[in-house]
Amino acid sequence: MKPVLSKHPLALLAAALLPIAADSAPPSADxxxxxxxxxxxKSDALARGVSGAAYERLTANLVPDMKVLELLDYQxxxxxxxxxxxxxxxxxxRVADGRAMQAQWAGVLAEVASRYRVDPATVVxxxxxxxxxxxxxxxxxxxxxxxxxSCYGRRQAYFRGEFFDALKIxxxxxxxxEQLNGSWAGAFGHTQFxxxxxxxxAVDFDGDGRRDLVGSVPDALASTANFLKKAGWRExxxxxxxxxxxxxxDTSGAGRRNKQPLASWSARGVTRIDxxxxxxxxxxxxxxxxxxxxxxxLVFRNFDAIYGYNAAESYALAIAHLSDRLKGGAPFxxxxxxxxxxxxxxxxxxxxxxxxxxxxxxxxxxxxxxxxSRAAIRIEQQRLGHTVDGRAGQKLxxxxxxxxx
Numbered sequence: 383m384k385p386v387l388s389k390h391p392l393a394l395l396a397a398a399l400l401p402i403a404a405d406s407a408p409p410s411a412d413x414x415x416x417x418x419x420x421x422x423x424k425s426d427a428l429a430r431g432v433s434g435a436a437y438e439r440l441t442a443n444l445v446p447d448m449k450v451l452e453l454l455d456y457q458x459x460x461x462x463x464x465x466x467x468x469x470x471x472x473x474x475x476r477v478a479d480g481r482a483m484q485a486q487w488a489g490v491l492a493e494v495a496s497r498y499r500v501d502p503a504t505v506v507x508x509x510x511x512x513x514x515x516x517x518x519x520x521x522x523x524x525x526x527x528x529x530x531x532s533c534y535g536r537r538q539a540y541f542r543g544e545f546f547d548a549l550k551i552x553x554x555x556x557x558x559x560e561q562l563n564g565s566w567a568g569a570f571g572h573t574q575f576x577x578x579x580x581x582x583x584a585v586d587f588d589g590d591g592r593r594d595l596v597g598s599v600p601d602a603l604a605s606t607a608n609f610l611k612k613a614g615w616r617e618x619x620x621x622x623x624x625x626x627x628x629x630x631x632d633t634s635g636a637g638r639r640n641k642q643p644l645a646s647w648s649a650r651g652v653t654r655i656d657x658x659x660x661x662x663x664x665x666x667x668x669x670x671x672x673x674x675x676x677x678x679x680l681v682f683r684n685f686d687a688i689y690g691y692n693a694a695e696s697y698a699l700a701i702a703h704l705s706d707r708l709k710g711g712a713p714f715x716x717x718x719x720x721x722x723x724x725x726x727x728x729x730x731x732x733x734x735x736x737x738x739x740x741x742x743x744x745x746x747x748x749x750x751x752x753x754x755s756r757a758a759i760r761i762e763q764q765r766l767g768h769t770v771d772g773r774a775g776q777k778l779x780x781x782x783x784x785x786x787x
Contacts, residue, residue, distance in 0.1 A: 411534045416446045419533035423542060429446040436553035446530040447522070450566045454535055462669045464696050466773070469724030470749075471511055471700040473659060476727075477707045480510045484708065486698050490600045494587070495686040497560035498607035499617035507705035508606050508691065512574040516599065519571065520564035528568045528577075545570045547577035556584075556593045571595030572602035575609075583609050613690035614683060619663050621702040622681035624655040624714055633674045638681055638695060649682065655715045671695060722775035732772055734783040737762065 420441050427437050484491065484506050491502035509515055527547055531541035548568065552559045557570075564570030568577060575584060575595055584593040587604035595602045627633075628651035635642070646661045648670070656661060666680040681700070687696040703714070717723075725733060727749040734747045734755060743756035751759075756772035763770045766781050 399558075410781060411448055411451060413448065415448055416444075416530075416533055419683070420444065420529065423532060423545075424530075426542065427546045430543070430550075431662040432546055432549045433553060436549060440525060440549055440559060441529065441554060441646075442573050444526055444529050446533065447526050448530065448534070450522070450527050450530050452533045453566045454531075454537075463720070463724070464676075464699075465718035465720055466724035466770050466775075467739075468700055468703065469725055470730065472704045473726035473728070476510050476514070476704065479515055480506050480704065480708045483509065483515050484696070487599060487603065490587075490603060494600075494604045494607045498604065498611045500607040500610045500615050501617075503705040503708040504621075505603050505607050506700070506708060507701045508573055508610075508688075509603065510704055512569075513572050516572050518575075519596070520566075520569070522563060522566050523559075523711050524562045524564055524568050524570055525552070525559060527566050528743065531567070532748060541568070544577045547581050551577055551580060556580075557596050560785045561596045572599060573606040575605065577608065580605075582633070583612060609691060610687050613687040615687040616663070616684055619684055619685040620661075620671075620682060621660075621705070622666065622679050624716065625660070625668075625680050626653050626655050626657065627651070627674075627678050631674075633668070633670060636668040636670050636683065637670050638667045638689070641667045641682075644680075644774060652680070653691075669695065669699075671699060672719050677718070722777045725774050725776065725779060729779055733779050733782065734777075742781070 418547065424434070424437055428434055442452060471645040480503075484502055487506075487586040488502075491505060494505060495501070495502055498614055506515075513519055525545070525548055528541055528545035530778065532538055545568075548562065551557050562570055564574065570577075571580075572595055580593070580595065582597055584601065585608055586593045586601060588598050590598070592598075593601055593605070595605060608682050625647075633652065641664070643665055644662060647666065648660050652660065652668075658679065660666075662680070664684050669679045669681050669685075671679075674756045681702075685698055685702060688701050689695065691698070693700070703711075707713070730751060731747050732751040734744060734749070734751075737755065737758045738745055738747070740758075740762065742754075742759050742761070744754040745752075751774055755774075757777065759774055760770050760772045761770075762768075762782065763778065766778070768778060769782075
């Protein structure tokens with residue numbers, strides 16, 4: 383992922399993950415260094431607007447969580463095949479849940495759309511991808527994670543800024559320290575803002591005097607719309623759509639950033655996936671997330687606004703596609719270039735049940751394929767003569783459904 387853009391710093395764990403020369407050599411992860419480090423950081427925190435009393439109170443009982451250091455380089459947006467990434471994020475279950483959330487919060491979403499000019503489906507799609515509509519906030523205490531990352535590992539300068547901003551959020555009374563739990567990198571709430579983004583863009587939409595992305599769905603939805611608006615979202619315009627490329631099409635000019643007039647793409651034989659002419663405002667870039675043999679998309683300025691939320695094209699495509707599905711759109715017409723497609727969450731839960739039935743102790747059936755599930759998958763792959771990689775795909779599920787010995 384990319385460093386924070388000066389025009390709109392991102393609410394991302396993404397921004398934390400590119401090396402900067404000054405941070406590239408991680409110091410020894412000695413827990414004994416933690417207390418002295420926090421003492422050294424106090425002056426910087428005060429310079430960033432944290433009160434001395436708040437700093438002392440909120441750091442007094444912190445202890446480092448060294449496990450977060452192991453996660454610095456883990457980003458599924460980049461490490462997972464696009465068909466696996468999207469199969470769990472945009473499935474029938476999430477579409478149904480999203481439509482239910484749209485109905486439940488229709489009044490708030492209408493007010494949000496009126497104020498920020500971002501359509502309800504796009505806002506709800508961000509909510510669904512980021513926290514599964516408030517079901518998965520993340521369980522790591524932010525002050526613990528961010529203080530640890532401020533004292534150990536690479537990108538300490540970045541995480542110190544987020545740590546100080548998290549302290550300001552708690553000190554302001556917007557969100558209590560006990561509620562400030564989230565991802566290992568510091569994203570929190572219904573739509574997973576980083577602390578710096580919270581301070582810039584979070585809004586009090588329910589009028590209770592607090593900007594609360596944890597306990598207030600209206601605040602979270604409005605803050606997300608505010609983010610997209612500030613990132614350049616244009617009301618009434620499409621993010622893009624799937625297209626058909628003619629045989630022998632030269633894809634050397636593909637790329638989200640390489641936007642060309644629609645007339646140029648049309649002249650080269652590109653059409654919408656149903657064969658109809660291209661439509662849209664402004665230039666569009668040709669995106670081939672799985673290469674020339676997979677689905678192709680023309681993406682416009684609104685796709686870039688979604689991309690700004692978390693700088694990964696697969697992530698932006700998940701939100702864009704989910705928003706279309708919430709509006710009644712169909713799945714992509716072009717299949718992914720694989721003979722072993724990914725699993726929906728329903729299918730992942732079925733796979734886990736089958737693994738348990740075969741005697742594997744993998745814990746709860748929750749659709750979350752963690753280390754225990756992947757270890758069991760490797761055992762079954764070896765038994766079945768499949769490639770042993772710990773990946774859950776249709777081939778393995780079918781083999782276990784058929785009870786292959």
